[in-house]
Amino acid sequence: MKTATEPESGDPPAVELTGITKTFPGVIANSDVNLSVRAGEVHALCGENGAGKSTLMKILYGMQAPDSGTIRVRGAEVRLRTPAEAIRAGIGMVHQHFMLADNLTVLENIVLGAEGVHGIGAKARRAVLDLAAKAGFEVRPDVLVERLGVADRQRVEILKVLYRGARIIILDEPTAVLVPQEVDELFTTLRTMREQGFTFLFISHKLDEVRAIADTITVLRRGTTVGTVPTDEVTNQRLAEMMVGSELPVPERGESTVTDREVLVLSGLSASEQDRVVLSDVDLVVRAGEVVGIAGVEGNGQTELVEAIMGMRPLDAGRIALGERDLTGLPTLARREAGIGYVPEDRHRQGLLLDEPLWYNRILGHQTRRPVARGRWLDRQGAKADATRIVEQFDVRTPGIDTDASALSGGNQQKFVVGRELSGDPVLLIAAHPTRGVDVGAQAGIWDHLRAARAEGLAVLLISADLDELIGLSDTIRVMLRGRLVAEADPRSVTAEELGAAMTGAQDGEVA
Amino acid sequence: AKDGGGGGTNNAEGQGCRLNAPPTATAPPVQPTQPQAPPDAKQMRVGLAFDIGGRGDASFNDASVAGLDRAKAEMGFTDVKELDAGAGEPEDAKQTRLRQLAREGYNPVIAVGYAYADSVKVVAPEFPGTKFAIIDEQVDGVPNVTSLVFAEEQGSFLVGVIAAHRSKNCQVGFVGGVETPLIQKFQAGFEAGAKAAAPDIEIDSKYLTPAGDFSGFQDPNKGAEVATGQLESGADVVYHAAGASGKGVFSAVKQVGAKAIGVDSDQYNQPTVAEYKDVIISSMLKRVDLAVYDYISAVARDDLGSLPKKFDLAIDGVGYSTSGGMVNDLVPVVDAYKAAIANGDIKVSDKP
């Protein structure tokens, strides 16, 4: 179903990819992808996780070599073997994961690799300030990047691209880490620049955003182009169908199962890091059968809150209680033994031993408990049996439990982690971004499991950047800002926009 | 020397020490081993096991080689095997080396260096038909082991006398490589000699590394620093017993135009330190070459009993060199001390 939208003008397309194929060992990331981007448009790429969007863009940016296919930039065929060549062809890319060196200054990050333009000194500084002014940002060139927040980092990324004189700019999921207000600011910038003749390739999972900014949308599925459509001719419904072959799942809370038994009680939690307060006087109660969602812009203390509850971060003040039991001062392991399950926000770094088989990963966090351990001894048979159970129950797609965790796709890894953390009858689950980077199918599965556990009386503390997920799953939403819980929202009535406003501090107290 | 060294200017020419008169002992009636005709021993096969340093160390390993070479030339045997040691090697490596030589039929087998003491005690009984010698250590109770030991303190005493006489500031230095008992003998003798000649003399003694850290014999850099420190605090004659680090001592001495005393062999004539020869006024001689030669010829004559218990001053087993002629005027004085030691008037302690 090719809904081709060839431009009527005689200009050659800014970018034209034909027959791009790229395979990784065991995975076909792109197969015969065709894509044509008009000059001066915002062209969106959509598709579920692993559809091959990032791979395609990395090929266009010279970071990966296609197995076959041709690339044309403004009509001329080019071979892009390195990013340097792509930069020379006028292509720039803002990556899904920021590519900044924390310990270098903003200026150094921007001029890196393009020192030929204005050197690395005063002239370059002036040029950067000029560029920023044109795009409507404010930058402090001599600040270390580690001191910047997400939105500022993204601006640095965009400046990097502009500084190289790119006219074709790839933005890989630029909005994933932004709050709605910041997204609006970004879009304003994009529109201004589009007027100035820039061409954008824009990747996002969020269909509303795509519709708000894109002129044309191309959908990828399982590595190939499903079709290209003009934005104003397509509905969300239709897009979703193109992406996944059926309707998008929405998280549904279902019947409330909230009881009045308090499971987790935080009182007056405060923590600081090198003179910087990261948590300030946090009070929170999570009851059995309740999902409490924490909304907040990344970096406002959610990570620290979770770490504090898990005992991975020292407290300045406050008390943590699980049921009747005071957990304050106990080590992480004791808290896990007391019945806390923990789905960490970064499964690769915190959730898994990537080079070990799944069954070995089953032990992590449970090393003191049955069925994977007996006293000081490991119970390998028990671990294997229980890993098999998780694989079956949670539909983890793997050839077996002896497969290394690293060989699984992100979604399957996540399902395994969720399965593990729901083992051993926890009374509280801390789920940090449980479906981040997980495709819709796996997402729905994880939501189902969370709901089922909640129905059995599990208390859940849910941290998520996906506001729809928060609103859809939570019984209560608290908003976190600068280390404090600043607002409370009722998920039954609140909208994503209202939440976003509270997250940036535009609104205080009760939301909706 | 608390105020010394501050400005490094204390090297101003002093008046020298108040010197004691040399003892008036009659030279002992001992004559070095009569020049016997070298025995004919064409069939002899001699094995040599070195300690770290090995052939070419310009020190006592080389001296043993010299003795061997002379024996070879004079006695006509040709089958000689020399085996090298590695730094920090375990005991069994030394034993293996000795065993290897003995098993292959080398007889005598000479272990060069006190590090072989325990190995010889273990290996020699396994090969009762083989004669073993060990240099620098007294091994008793094993019939087929001969100990070739030296009175280093006596030779050092003599160069101590020389140092005292040559010092204008009445201050001399001793640089030891590694603080082992063996090197302490050098220090003890040197200090005793200097004090005997000039009771007021000030002696700086310093080691580069403590016992167990054998890098002190291989670090000219440190040798130079220690010597420089001594020179700047006023010493103007420095005696070293520091192996290859001695080069650093010589260079530091040469830098300020002071005097140095070498060790083990006649370092004035040694090619590796030729560039410093003009400051090497004398060397303490430890005649390992003589001991090795005497031992081999005693074996050839099957007359081990004729070997001295200790190679000391009395039989010129240790001594001092005059090459370069810079201490010719002192020869009578030094020889007087030598005579006193040889006939027992002066006892030199081997502990500092």
Added chain:
Amino acid sequence: MTTTVTSESTKVPPQPTRRMPGWARVLLWVVVAFVAVSIASYQTGVPQLTSSGTIQSAVRLGIPILLAALGGLWAERAGIINIGLEGMMILGTWGGAWAGYQWGPVAGLVAAAVFGALGGLVHAIATVTFGVNHIVSGVAINLLGAGIAKYLSTLVFEPISRNPRESPAVPKFDTYSAQPLGTWLQELEDMQRVGLSDVAGILGGLVTEVSPLTMLAYLLVPVSYLVLWRSPFGLRLRSCGENPVAAESLGVNVYRYKYLAVIISGALAGIGGAALILNPGQAGYLEGQTNNRGYIGLAAMIFGNWRPGGLLGGAALFGYSDGLQLRSGGTSVHALFYGATLLLVVVAAVQVWRRSWFAAGVSLVAAAVMYAVYWYTDELPTELTAYTPHLVTLVVLGVASQRLRPPAANGLQYRRGVD
């Protein structure tokens, strides 16, 4: 906790109230340390603490370490841990002696750099191309460097020097003194005026009898700074040590920069080896003469927080304490305890001012211990003072370590196209 406090804890932390710039703080501490040592020198009557002779020793002993540390800096700024410095240094000593013997000191210097660079190349191949753990590769290179140098020396040197462990005599560089400055400083120093003579002693030690190799080493410190921090090349090189994926995405050829960095690192270590051969007073190649100076260089670099100025300080401290203990052994190390007491009291005062009571307490206790050692002993056993520099390094690292900031991607494997 009040709102005023929390308002500071935004996700974008505000610039901290601009304190003293880093270099000024370092300078201040240098001055404090100098004053402490100077006072100690007079109170204890041990002028060696600040004599020009001691400083010259410190320079001579510190130069090989400084060069090794610079080598470490170059590699680690590009993200490659180089524990193989020792092996590269050994290769440098062999190469320096081999070429120096035949064609003179300049050729020796070049050859030392080339041999060291070859060691660096092996390290680069292992770590960059094959992704071998950096420390593992470094340990292997240390084994290899020692083995190759021994083997070559048996083959090449023994026929000439008659000794498999030693090269024949190698011609040395000449030394130069900055005159009349040197004489003038010497006079000042001899006046033994408090403070003034100490400064004169230290400066005098730095400018008299300097060999071209030493000057080169001095020069390489600012040059390293300028190249690494003020040139596009250096920016790219450092970016490989901070975030190679980002660097690659901006068109920096990370492999090339890492290779270059490690090769330069090896060359610098090799020159460090040459300093043990070609500086006056040295003895040519000798087996085992590097004696762990490569490792010490690495420590000096860490000590110096991966910065040229800092590692200069580390190398200087090491050279100074080594020079002191070698030249005047027990007495001056003993006097150093007095200086350390003073320094620790200052540290404690600063901590009190910063209101970190715990740190202040620890410093005071340490000061008390130091003073007790000073008071109750006359001289320390030489077995223990012989390793003063190592002890000092350990103690200073223990005190300062948490402020250190290694390059973010240091020691991590990087493969193109894999993130």
Added chain:
Amino acid sequence: MNNWRVRLLPAALAIVFSVVLCSAVLLISGANPIDTLLEMIAQVGRGMTAVNIVNTAGAYYLVAIAAAIGFQMNLLNIGIEGQYRLGACVAAIVGGAVSLPFGLHAVLVVVIGAVTGALWCGIAAVLKVYRGVSEVISTIMLNTLSIGLIAFLVATFGEMRGNTQGTVPIPASGQVPGIPLGGAGTMFGLVLLSVAVGVGYAVLVDRTRYGFQLRASGLSPTAALAGGVDSKKMIMSAMLISGAIAGVAGLPEILSRDHTFTINFPTGYGFAGLAIALLGRNHPIGIAFGALLWSFLDKSSLTLDNIGVPKEIVTILQGTIVLSVVVAYELVRRRELAAEQRRVGRALGTEAPAPAGTGGERA
């Protein structure tokens, strides 16, 4: 990735590669590599070489296990060198000073060695845990400091025997009898200690909670932290265990042969231990082979002087073996990882012909 191919192939390849390389070096320098190799092998049969190989391999095994425990959690205990020498020294001093019944005496000596090694390593551990000092640097400094400390201890508590300084000999009650093998020599009784430590290490790493936590901390410190592993405790305990094992590594020689610690006590075992642990991939059996290989190279190199080949060729051989082993492991690992992913792709790709992102597939 637990199959034998991954385990053995790289080591075999690396050894072959290193032998080829060294053969080339030998050829260039005019020696015959085949003769050299044959001579080295022949040496094993001569005298007590075979027993010496086993004896030294026992000590190498201990230092390598000490290194491996650190490696398991990415700790580089470069200080093994200092720990085994200091452990041996203090143990010998105590052993020479006390008199206890046979058996108990030796046990005490071993315990003292272990405690000394652990404490010395503990300094580095404390600095790392509480002050963030890299253990690489601190242990390097401690190695050097141990030399001074040993010299001090031997001078203070030891005695002079001729020109050698050593500790007071341990009386017969404290000696561990060897296993006499006639003319082939005497195997140290404490070789059994190495075996016991090996078994203990295997059980610890594979079967116990502690071993799991150790490995988890090494594989991913962040995941271990989230999984409730107390990294400080792990660093502390791993360093202490490593130091303790290193601390007894010198004792087989002392208790079964020398009965005293002298200033000529061998050096260099610590670095050999690191290399052997790498060679054996931290695996108890791999390390055993590595230790034997290393010891074989050491002991049989003693004969090379006999045939006029510089024995330094063996050091070069050892260096290249380590380097090529790690390279080979890395290459094989990469291949196996790709193969594994292919397997996963194939196993799951049966439903869809072009699976892109297995998680994205819909049932």
